[in-house]
Amino acid sequence: MTRPLVLALLTCLAASAQAYVLQPDPSGATQRVGGPLSYQVSRQGSRDLEYGQIVPAVDLAFAAWQAASNGKLAFQNAGPTDLGPPEDGETRIGVPVVVSFERESWSFEGDDQAVTILEEDPDNHEIVRADIVLNDVTHHWAILGDGAPHPGCDDLQNTLSHEVGHLVGLGHSSLGSAVMFAATHPGEISKRTLTGDDVAGIDALYAGAPSAAEAGAGCSTGAGPAASWLVLLGLAVLRRRRS
Numbered sequence: 001m002t003r004p005l006v007l008a009l010l011t012c013l014a015a016s017a018q019a020y021v022l023q024p025d026p027s028g029a030t031q032r033v034g035g036p037l038s039y040q041v042s043r044q045g046s047r048d049l050e051y052g053q054i055v056p057a058v059d060l061a062f063a064a065w066q067a068a069s070n071g072k073l074a075f076q077n078a079g080p081t082d083l084g085p086p087e088d089g090e091t092r093i094g095v096p097v098v099v100s101f102e103r104e105s106w107s108f109e110g111d112d113q114a115v116t117i118l119e120e121d122p123d124n125h126e127i128v129r130a131d132i133v134l135n136d137v138t139h140h141w142a143i144l145g146d147g148a149p150h151p152g153c154d155d156l157q158n159t160l161s162h163e164v165g166h167l168v169g170l171g172h173s174s175l176g177s178a179v180m181f182a183a184t185h186p187g188e189i190s191k192r193t194l195t196g197d198d199v200a201g202i203d204a205l206y207a208g209a210p211s212a213a214e215a216g217a218g219c220s221t222g223a224g225p226a227a228s229w230l231v232l233l234g235l236a237v238l239r240r241r242r243s
């Protein structure tokens with residue numbers, strides 16, 4: 001008589017422990033990165049940070065997710081680019097992931113820190129590239145912990161870690177301590193480090209996927225996906241907590 005009760009309790013505990021969310025594409029399918037991805041950082045920098053200050057934070061954000069993927073994700077820094085944020089609706093075929101700052105006007109929600117715009121192959125739901133755009137209009141960016149005071153600034157790596165989580169296919173976690181939790185605040189650096197919930201999300205997405213090396217094999221011919229393959233998935237946004 002007691003066994004069903006115990007089973008029910010275990011099920012309940014298991015359900016509450018999972019807070020991560022796999023972000024479906026517009027068709028409702030699970031999306032994931034299908035092979036090695038290169039990324040570039042815009043040499044334009046931000047109002048407060050130069051290219052050389054930005055790159056280490058970008059590298060660390062990508063490296064954190066790669067390390068958690070057990071060889072399923074492989075990211076490579078392909079150097080600087082002259083590209084900035086994409087135009088509205090623009091797709092960039094054959095271009096690596098671009099990390100840039102929007103300085104002129106922020107066309108997304110005014111308090112959002114950043115957006116990640118994904119491009120996928122709708123035939124297999126693989127994310128083929130992305131643009132990560134940081135809000136340099138209403139936010140000031142810094143490398144916190146570099147010895148200088150940065151009152152009111154947002155930590156670049158903290159936000160980039162969250163955005164790369166969107167790039168690999170995760171949505172917003174309901175766990176307040178997770179990197180993929182939707183809210184942040186100035187001075188926060190805890191999102192630099194993936195939590196167990198974030199790693200569980202990566203496991204759920206990639207545990208059954210081929211390694212990055214296997215997925216990349218045979219993809220060296222051609223100039224990238226045809227234009228008709230690419231769809232704009234919309235925006236994955238990190239919002240500032242309103243207090």
Ligand SMILES: [Zn+2]
Binds near residue numbers: 166172236237238239
């Ligand atoms: Zn987000």
